[in-house]
Amino acid sequence: MISKRVDNISEPETIAMAKKARELAAKGYDIISLSMGEPDFPTPDHIKNAAKAAIDANKTHYPPVAGIPELREAVCHKLKRDNKLDYKPENIVVSTGAKHSLMNTILSLVDPGDEVIVPAPYWVSYRDIITFARGIPVFVEGTLENDFKITPEQLENAITSKTKVFLFSNPCNPTGSFYNEAELRQLAKVFEKHPRIFICSDEIYEYINYVGAHYSIAQIPEMYDRTIVINGVSKGYAMTGWRIGYIAARKEIAVACEKIQGQFTSGANSIAQYAAVAALGDNLEPSKMMTAKFKERRDLVLKLVSEIKGIKTTVPHGAYYLFPDVSSFFGKTTEKGELINNGGDLALYLLNEGHVATVQGSAFGEPNCLRLSFATSNDKLTEAFARMKIALDKLK
Ligand SMILES: Cc1ncc(COP(=O)(O)O)c(C=O)c1O
The missing domain is CATH 3.40.640.10 (Type I PLP-dependent aspartate aminotransferase-like (Major domain))
Known part of the structure; x- marks a missing residue:
């Protein structure tokens, strides 16, 4: 019934992981999401006011x-x-x-x-x-x-x-x-x-x-x-x-x-x-403030990830993602005896075991990596990396 055009479209894996995370959250689990790619800041006031004025006009x-x-x-x-x-x-x-x-x-x-x-x-x-x-x-x-x-x-x-x-x-x-x-x-x-x-x-x-x-x-x-x-x-x-x-x-x-x-x-x-x-006007202060915050978080996650054994990463120079190589965990088994074959298994394990949502690198054409968004607060990042460290250390 549905056209081949639509059949050929894949659901973005970023959205698929967010969906799974929401399902667990709905069951009452405290999930930290590092899967979505959006700033956690509100839109600056001068922009919101321009929209309100447009409605009134x-x-x-x-x-x-x-x-x-x-x-x-x-x-x-x-x-x-x-x-x-x-x-x-x-x-x-x-x-x-x-x-x-x-x-x-x-x-x-x-x-x-x-x-x-x-x-x-x-x-x-x-x-x-x-x-x-x-x-x-x-x-x-x-x-x-x-x-x-x-x-x-x-x-x-x-x-x-x-x-x-x-x-x-x-x-x-x-x-x-x-x-x-x-x-x-x-x-x-x-x-x-x-x-x-x-x-x-x-x-x-x-x-x-x-x-x-x-x-x-x-x-x-x-x-x-x-x-x-x-x-x-x-x-x-x-x-x-x-x-x-x-x-x-x-x-x-x-x-x-x-x-x-x-x-x-x-x-x-x-x-x-x-x-x-x-x-797009000349008030760039809110954008500068947000970038300064992202930089602080980038530095924090680089420090936190360096404390986890088995992860290799580059230093992100822009955007708000860390894209570490996690392939050293492939072939290991969980405490329940499940084999981690690839990034998809690892992302699912981190979600189920550590309650941290990430995205497997295969979604972006690099199956050895995971994408971790750091567009969230320092406290959540610190907690998420602590949970991931505990979960990853358990793999044998
Ligand atoms: C590289 C890249 N291009 C484009 C977009 C889409 O941005 P927009 O929200 O303006 O559609 C995104 C959003 O995640 C992105 O990461």
């Missing part, structure tokens, strides 16, 4: 499909201020979250059979978004030793005559790794040899960056016209529920995204768009 009608003019202008202002990038409102399309912006972009560029190169580990939804467009995801594996980043040689070797798009997140979910300007310039040298390829640069974690300034691959003049910058307000302004994302791209691509969106949503929620205008 009856800004409640259908918005223009590509976004209200004020927000497209605000996005241009933000891209100039933060990224030294020049765009006009006609280059901007506002959508219902960056996930929707990604879907519009991939649907705009990818024909059936086109290949999309994705460095692994990758964000869960990339694979399904590409397959939904009937493209072929081509994963290029970064290694823990190289901070989970791919090299220009790996990129070159993955390119074929069918490659249409290179899709990556920088900073990266799930690894927290960050390609700096020099590394992006090296990748750009490879792209220069292959003018047909577009670069889809997902910069949703731009503000949650522990190394200082963000650099967008679109800032490299030769890449500007070929890059689709994806960003949004979810992560940097604690606005996941408002569902506002955007692209900045050359006009043909923006027009294509608008065309698709016109048939799917008729544009993003008008009240949330007015809130996003306030978010």
